[in-house]
Amino acid sequence: MNIKDLKNKDTKALNQLLNESKQKLNTLTLNSRFGKVKNFKEIGDTKRTVARILTILNKK
Numbered sequence: 001m002n003i004k005d006l007k008n009k010d011t012k013a014l015n016q017l018l019n020e021s022k023q024k025l026n027t028l029t030l031n032s033r034f035g036k037v038k039n040f041k042e043i044g045d046t047k048r049t050v051a052r053i054l055t056i057l058n059k060k
Helices: 003-007 011-033 041-059
Strands: none
Touching: 003 041, 011 041
């Protein structure tokens, strides 16, 4: 997700997106331990998305 897109969202939408991203990250991490994940880059991308959302929320 782009930073510009995230900056245009309100706090409520960012919190909802943060919860969804954290849940996705949890699922990906758990599945990676069982060998079900084929694209490990997705885990890093999700971590970066969570960090971006938290940064924008802290600035608001």
